[in-house]
Amino acid sequence: MRIVTEHLSYIYNERSPFATRALDDVSLTVEEGEFFGIIGHTGSGKSTFVQHLNGLLRLPSALKRRAKRGDTVLTVGEFDLADRKTDLRALRRKVGMVFQYPENQLFAETVFDDVAFGYKNFADGKPSQEETEAAVRDALTTVGLDYEAVKEVSPFELSGGQKRRVAIAGVIVTKPELLVLDEPAAGLDPLGKQEIMELLHTLHSSWCKTVVIVSHDMDEIAENCTRVAVFAEGRVKYVLPPRELFKRTEELLALGLDVPLTAKLTLALKKRGVEIDSDFTLEDFAEKVLARRRTC
Amino acid sequence: MKALEFSDVSFSYGEEGFALKKLNFSVEEGEFVAILGHNGSGKSTLARLADGLLTADEGEIRVFGELLTEKNLFDIRKDVGIVFQNPDSQAVASLVEDDVAFGAENVGLERGEIGRRIDFALRAVGMESYRTATISRLSGGQKQRVAIAGVLALKPRVMILDESTAMLDPRGRKEIIEVVRKLNEEEGITVLLITHFMEEALLCHRAVVMNRGEIVMQDAPANIFRRREELLTYNLALPRIEVLCNRLREGGIPVTDALEIETLAEEIAKCVS
Amino acid sequence: MLKDVSFGQYYPVKSFVHGLDPRLKILFLIGFIVAIFLAKEFLALGICAAVLFAAILFSRVPIGKVLRAVRGILFLVLFTAAINIFFYQGERVYWNGPAVLLQWGIFRVTQAGIVFSAFLVVRLVLLVVCSSMLTYTTTPVALTDGIESLLTPLKWIRFPVHELALIMSIALRFIPILLDETERIMNAQKARGADIGSGGPIRRVRAIVPVLIPLLLSAFRRADELGDAMDARCYSGGKKRTKYKKLRFSWRDLVGVLLLAGVIAGVVLMRFYPVFPL
Known part of the structure; x- marks a missing residue:
């Protein structure tokens, strides 16, 4: 699904002493098939932005919009979110959203029921037991869990990493075309992190054509994303592929953001008169350095 | 002097097997130790035992030579401070200074002294200008610094951070690590840093790796990370910088194990045209 | 928010x-x-x-x-x-x-x-x-302080004034956190197609379960963590305690x-x- 945003602004608690401008004239386009990264500090507006993508936050009513912001555009695939009448249920079926620490949304008695929750909610009419079972089995298998072994287990008895997988299965059970994730690997140990990223790639190449991921981990971003948007103070500062973005290491550091290890090294080497032009993945960086090796 | 000493300590949560098995472990006063391990390896159990939040099934725990028992729990807790994982569930009060005061009030200090402790603690974590701020409006890193200050107000000699950086963004993590390092260097506080961020362990004097309730490795961080295969069997990943160093060495650039960006860049620059 | x-x-x-x-x-x-x-x-x-x-x-x-x-x-x-x-x-x-x-x-x-x-x-x-x-x-904090101070005479009849005040102040501190949490969980369930706040009374009650259970679990977890954090900071009731702020x-x-x-x-x-x- 293609996401098009033009001149999107959002203010929390408008007309109160707590009013905060969370988004300020944001314009950006995510093409279908991308693995799109969003980076920025807590409070930079990135979470507010992604909550617009499945209609959890709405534009101010159409009338006010026309008067105030005239040209605001927000479309996700075939859905026009500036239109009050957009079918949110149909939209949410196609846009899966995984929030931070998604295991906190588990509630059912068994893993099966929890994963089936979204499937039943979105089904047209009442789905048959076989249909539900097939969908749940698919989802759990995709996230790397053994369906037969976990379906009757209480989700609260699982380990942290497994809970997170179940939660993700509960989102992808409708086979969304667009998957939005807010820091999917936060709080996991290094191995758990690695496994989640591998899972996202599996999903990207199977069900969810487009993936949007919010992350603080710049190495993760550099290794995985096709393009990256940098949010700061409610605005979009850059939208670039990692290869271009991390050439601006000094500007990113000035914004108080981190950069991947490879970018830090590229900068440190540049100061020593060595220019390395890599795409900032570890693999490519090492290769480019080794290619320049002379015997010593 | 040994700040913490575990001798043959075992602990189990009910029937699910041992969380800690005959653990022997000690920390010297003034040391900065990292404890690494995947989720469920027993690192948090260790922290809770040291502070008397859990009681060992077997074995002895000594804090500065004194045996930890039910009776001296209160005094031991003055010496051993602990900061937990979730920045949102540790504060008792809504305002920064009220929360920092909590521990000092609990041990019955007089008001003037509490005020001085708050000054000291907030300065130590660099939050003195937030004294009357509302905690819920702070960033995650700031909340954790307030939590550290709340512990510091008791003037502990040992500070345990039980995955206190796990829920923070990189900026918050950096803030916490810097504060802790300063406390160790300037105040001489013994620090036990429990973490699963391998990069954080690089700053410590010693790294301890736990697996299934046992200590399986104990050495200077650089030496630990050299034993790649072994770490992998404990479900731990190497810090990225170590992965890169390994890759470069395989390709014939003889980098050392300084694991520090500037040094590594220097070494690479020497071998590259 | x-x-x-x-x-x-x-x-x-x-x-x-x-x-x-x-x-x-x-x-x-x-x-x-x-x-x-x-x-x-x-x-x-x-x-x-x-x-x-x-x-x-x-x-x-x-x-x-x-x-x-x-x-x-x-x-x-x-x-x-x-x-x-x-x-x-x-x-x-x-x-x-x-x-x-x-x-x-x-x-x-x-x-x-x-x-x-x-x-x-x-x-x-x-x-x-x-x-x-x-x-x-x-401020809520000043309010609880005020109430505690006004109730002090009740300590004579062993009414747990201090504990009551502490409970109130903790409650006040956790209300915004739990509200935030409620919003987060509601959003997560809405994203999974939950229909919250529409339909007849029975449907409404049923729709609240997926929000209520995670919320309760999280509240218990927090209470547990807070208890540990208080213990670790030497909390042992109101007896030996002093107070930093005097009105x-x-x-x-x-x-x-x-x-x-x-x-x-x-x-x-x-x-x-x-x-x-x-």
Whole structure:
């Protein structure tokens, strides 16, 4: 699904002493098939932005919009979110959203029921037991869990990493075309992190054509994303592929953001008169350095 | 002097097997130790035992030579401070200074002294200008610094951070690590840093790796990370910088194990045209 | 972001009223409520209203904000007024014209009825405005401190004043966190197609389960973590404890005391020596 945003602004608690401008004239386009990264500090507006993508936050009513912001555009695939009448249920079926620490949304008695929750909610009419079972089995298998072994287990008895997988299965059970994730690997140990990223790639190449991921981990971003948007103070500062973005290491550091290890090294080497032009993945960086090796 | 000493300590949560098995472990006063391990390896159990939040099934725990028992729990807790994982569930009060005061009030200090402790603690974590701020409006890193200050107000000699950086963004993590390092260097506080961020362990004097309730490795961080295969069997990943160093060495650039960006860049620059 | 709007009424500005000792404000509120209930004539209520108005001006809380508090009880106000207009039995004549203005079955609108219901409306509005002024100008923390301090004499009968105050302050601190959490969980379930807040009562209750269970679990988890954090900071009940913050009287409190005590005494006196009785 293609996401098009033009001149999107959002203010929390408008007309109160707590009013905060969370988004300020944001314009950006995510093409279908991308693995799109969003980076920025807590409070930079990135979470507010992604909550617009499945209609959890709405534009101010159409009338006010026309008067105030005239040209605001927000479309996700075939859905026009500036239109009050957009079918949110149909939209949410196609846009899966995984929030931070998604295991906190588990509630059912068994893993099966929890994963089936979204499937039943979105089904047209009442789905048959076989249909539900097939969908749940698919989802759990995709996230790397053994369906037969976990379906009757209480989700609260699982380990942290497994809970997170179940939660993700509960989102992808409708086979969304667009998957939005807010820091999917936060709080996991290094191995758990690695496994989640591998899972996202599996999903990207199977069900969810487009993936949007919010992350603080710049190495993760550099290794995985096709393009990256940098949010700061409610605005979009850059939208670039990692290869271009991390050439601006000094500007990113000035914004108080981190950069991947490879970018830090590229900068440190540049100061020593060595220019390395890599795409900032570890693999490519090492290769480019080794290619320049002379015997010593 | 040994700040913490575990001798043959075992602990189990009910029937699910041992969380800690005959653990022997000690920390010297003034040391900065990292404890690494995947989720469920027993690192948090260790922290809770040291502070008397859990009681060992077997074995002895000594804090500065004194045996930890039910009776001296209160005094031991003055010496051993602990900061937990979730920045949102540790504060008792809504305002920064009220929360920092909590521990000092609990041990019955007089008001003037509490005020001085708050000054000291907030300065130590660099939050003195937030004294009357509302905690819920702070960033995650700031909340954790307030939590550290709340512990510091008791003037502990040992500070345990039980995955206190796990829920923070990189900026918050950096803030916490810097504060802790300063406390160790300037105040001489013994620090036990429990973490699963391998990069954080690089700053410590010693790294301890736990697996299934046992200590399986104990050495200077650089030496630990050299034993790649072994770490992998404990479900731990190497810090990225170590992965890169390994890759470069395989390709014939003889980098050392300084694991520090500037040094590594220097070494690479020497071998590259 | 839910927390900022719906939690607490505190209006964060600095003013004379904000700076008053919370204990005083609580006592004043009680005194004021008593005075309002004792008032038997419009003049007494008028004095109360004038003092309250002055307090609002000095507090720098916008009038509109204060009146918004009244909106919450608008229905109650209108209902009371209607009942009294239609059923009040008095026959007294206040202005030229018949005492009974309208008679329709059991409904009877009298001059006295209109005057009396106006009186009740003014009384209700004053009650709401003065209570909300307390919450607008006092932080929740100061409020609990004030209550704890005022309840101190109850320690004599072994009433756990300290524990009560601590529970209140922890509750206040966790309300915004739990509101935030509720919003997060609701969003997560909405994203999974949950239909919250529509349909009949049974559907509504069923729809709340996926929000309620995670919320309760999270609250328990937090309580557990908080308990550990308190233990680790040497908490062992109120016995040996000292308090860092002591509430202290200042000159402005004295001014406040004198002013308000005078007004309340005056209003109470007017009950017994009415000037313009209803």
